[in-house]
Amino acid sequence: MRARLLTGASCAAVLLAQAALAQVDTAPTVGLRDNTPRVHALTGAAVHVAPGVVIEPGVVVLRDGLIDAVGAGVALPPDARVWDLSGHVIYPGFIDAMTELGLPASLRRPEPSTDESEPDPEAADPDPSSTGYWNPRVRPETDVATVLALEAEEMDALRELGITAALSVPRRGVLRGQSALVLLGDAGDPRRAVMAVRIAQHAGAELAAGNGEYPSSLMGVIALLRQALYDAEWYQAMEQYYAENPTVERASPNSALAALAPVVTGRQRLFYAADGELDYARALALRDEFGFDLALVGNGYEYRQTALLAQAQVPVIVPLKFPEAPDVASPDGALAVPLEVLEHWELAPSNAAFLAQAGVPFAFTADGIEKPKENFWSNVRTAVERGVSADQALAALTTTPARVLGVQEMLGTLETGKVANIVVADADLFTDEDAAVELVFVDGRPHELDAYRTLDPEGQWDVTWPTGSGRWEIEEKGEKLTLRIGGEEHAASVHGQEITLLPPAGVFGAGEGVARLVGYARNRTLEGTAELPDGRSFRWQATYVGELVEEETPAEEEKPVPALRFERYPAGGFGTAGTPQAPLVFVQGATVWTSAAQGRLENADLLVRAGRIEAVGVGLDAPRDAVVVDATGKHVTAGLIDAHSHTAISGEVNETGSAVTIEARIADVLNPTDIGIYRELAGGLTVANVLHGSANPMGGQNQIIKLRWGGDAEGLKFEGAPAGVKFALGENVKQSNWGDEFTTRYPQTRMGVEEIIRDTLIAGQRYGELRAAADRRLPPVRRNLRLDAALEIFSGEREVHIHSYRQDEILAFVRLAQEFELNVAAFQHVLEGYKVADAIAAIGAGASTFSDWWGYKVEVMDAIPYNGALMRQAGVVVSFNSDDDELATRLNTEAAKAVKYGGMSEEDALAFVTINPALQLGIDARVGSLEPGKDADFVIWSGPPLSVFSRAEQTWIDGRKYFDIELDRAAADAALAERARLVQKVLVEQARDKAEPDDEEDAE
Secondary structure, three states: OOOOOEEOOOOHHHHHHHHOOOOOOOOOOOOOOOOOOOEEEEEEEEEEEEOOEEEEEEEEEEEOOEEEEEEOOOOOOOOOEEEEOOOOEEEEOEEEEEEOOOOOHHHOOOOOOOOOOOOOOOOOOOOOOOOOOOOOOEOOOOEHHHOOOOOHHHHHHHHHOOEEEEEEOOOOOOEEEEOEEEEOOOOOOHHHHEEEEOOEEEEEOOOOOOOOOOOOOHHHHHHHHHHHHHHHHHHHHHHHHHHHOOOOOOOOOOHHHHHOHHHHOOOOEEEEEOOOOOHHHHHHHHHHHHOOOEEEEOOOOHHHHHHHHHHHOOOEEEEOOOOOOOOOOOHHHHHHOOHHHHHHHHHHHHHHHHHHHHOOOEEEEOOOOOOHHHHHHHHHHHHHHOOOOHHHHHHHHOHHHHHHHOOOOOOOOOOOOOEOOEEEEOOOOOOOOOOOEEEEEEOOEEEEOHHHHOOOOOEEEEEEEOOEEEEEEEEEEOOEEEEEEOOEEEEEEEEOOEEEEEOEHHHHOOOOOEOEEEEEEEOOEEEEEEEOOOOOEEEEEEEEEEOOOOOOOOOOOOOOOOOOOOOOEOOOOOOEOOOOOOOOEEEEEEEEEOOOOOOEEEEEEEEEEOOEEEEEEEOOOOOOOOEEEEOOOOEEEEOEEEEEEOOOEOOOOOOOOOOEOOOOEHHHHEOOOOHHHHHHHOOOEEEEEEOOOOOOOEEEEOEEEEOOOOOOHHHHEOOOOOEEEEEEOOOOOOOOOOOOOOOOOOOOOHHHHHHHHHHHHHHHHHHHHHHHHOOOOOOOOOOOHHHHHHHHHHOOOEEEEEEEOOHHHHHHHHHHHHHHOOOEEEEEEOOOHHHOHHHHHHOOOEEEEOOOOOOOOHHHOOOOOOHHHHHHHOOOOEEEOOOOOOHHHHHHHHHHHHHHOOOOOHHHHHHOOOHHHHHHHOOOOOOOOOOOOOEOOEEEEOOOOOOOOOOEEEEEEOOEEEEEHHHHHHHHHHHHHHHHHHHHHHHHHHHHHHHOOOHHHHHO
């Protein structure tokens, strides 16, 4: 083959220049040199030069691995091997941009483990000789081209599909390494098969397993990715610094950070493997932060995010793996299948059509398909049936992956000078369900596939022999072959390219018995020898006339194709058709609990304009154009606020891989599809403080959200809310109850907890001093995301939410907060807070506690239900929280418990879940009470809000109605109807499939 070892950063000019040079092979020849002529002329076929460009019939001439000529009526070179491909279709060689071709086990996708506690030895086994990154899951220096072990079986399997070039992609780790593009010729020396090296860098989420490994959560994965990319930028800055200061002694090189240089400088594309529909936005956020060139490796759920993908215009590698029909045979089994799973079963085959309709560039991959030889092309044709045009499907296998991989000057179309990668099929692969790939040329070398080597004799044939002629018919029934002469049927069989026919000898005037005709296929003719019963023989031949004339049969009922509609988000029940409108609203005649100076107003009104409260009072006039909500006999409160929530988090609540993980951000892993959001809206909740868990003395950064159901993760964020972070004290952080194997992570005592917090804060202080002193004469300061957060905490820019129970640890942290002048938003849980409420109040911290939880573990044996009331009496701003998705749906009745335990007034008790948590979170200027100028976050209740008999009938956020009890009933009915329709569709299709026996059953 030609010398075409290229890198992903190579430009088109380099590609063409290298393609023009002959292979320089430094290895000595063993035996005779291979001088086989490499000139081929493919004639008579419909030639798809590119998607939408067809020459029929056309000629393609290949010479020495390149395309020499393409066109109609091209002169055939005298030295060419001529292939008569009349009736065939020629395509550019197909490209798969996501394979594991030739990878060692250490780079292949890990097998699912049933034991999550068992570490993955391959994933945690970096090259001991590497000067790489500190974390074994960051291995960008991995170069697939250097470790390939190509096996003929793997290459043959891909070639059978018509794939002529495959990207071999590392699949382990977070930053996984660099891929190589392989031509699928014969297995052997990978150096001759690899067309281009270091095509792209690859990344994705891989969680650590085992004790103390980082990252153990999705938020940790993203933090690690960000830190590694910032480190790569710093490494490049250091290289520039050394160049400008040649007398400065260089630090040790780092192969991982050096390998990331092409990514952070925009010279190498990064492929991010999206495990779910929310990962596209996360990858795009990384792209926007660092400015790298991005491609997405999809997962089949792209149709749910077409608007985002269309706006981003990043290419997507789309798997053609479709879900199997859910098991709905029994009523119980059907109920166990979520509606969104049923919807996905129906819509997944239309995934590519959604992308095509939205104008999203996409390429197909066979990755993940079980039995690709049987299913790949049937799935491609299904995608075409569902709305992708044949040309778009062809582009997804040729021009699009070529552009994504940066090899469009060499592959993807049939043009002069390009690599001679060609696919020959016996019919249109994209529309004919019986079409098969017969020939594949890779680098100009032909590979005859099973379909080419096996004769398909079905049809009408004009047969001639020395003494006569006749028109015979050959029909295939399952695996049986039948010869028909004059309406009578006789035996026949095929073995490869050899056919055997057994007509009666009388056809040839030879009396009784059976003649045996053995022939071989050559283009559209059969030639061979006949043997009569008496031993005489003669030559015979047959010419193909056309297809059999089939008897008219009733047309099969076409399966209905689902329309390209995905109108409600999230998938499943209760999704919405977009952001609700924000009309001018007048709520009339309610009992209004303002949670402010006005107190509780009877028969009062609320006016909302442009998402803000304009007026609250008695006897207000409704504007003429307002939407009037009659709330007579009902009660209106500010939207409830949960100061301690774990709702809407993807991929683990805790990052347990380190004692200090303040670089991890809840904002990176918000899950807007969590049904808990909708259920909490139905309980009157409008704002939640989404916190990292309590596994670390210094955990991740929190995110305050508004429960804007039906939008994306960014839309959940409470814009302008103060930054915060989760700390924790007590048994959890010193791993007291984690198990016998968790005894090595520091700290293991309460003393150590205080010291690690202190040490981190001091490190943040010194880091800040170093950054403040940095200038061009000094080495660039490495950005450290963990110390960035520590500096924000130290300087008071980031508030602390501190998990705590016992009075001794509460007092210890109060003293630490005083020492470092920390901004403490609230002590969370704080079940012995009543004992030290004066100390909490002294530092201006709030207390976010449970209403009446006690006795559920040793740490809380002194908890009492009067805790909230007693802390309030001491001057602490107190709130009741949920710490639980289900409890968050009824915080109004949690607040009511303060009336029973502590004798508080109803208004003061309601404040525990409205204005008080707003004060703790620093968002009281916007929410928490019904006052002019504040956000129109309010709830209309059927009765008094603290009553267990009252229900939230409407929940409004920013003047938009996100929950309505009447619409909820309609949505529930619609979900039931949709479930019934889809279950019935599954049952009908399964019954139809059982009624249609396969070929083997036919043959029997």
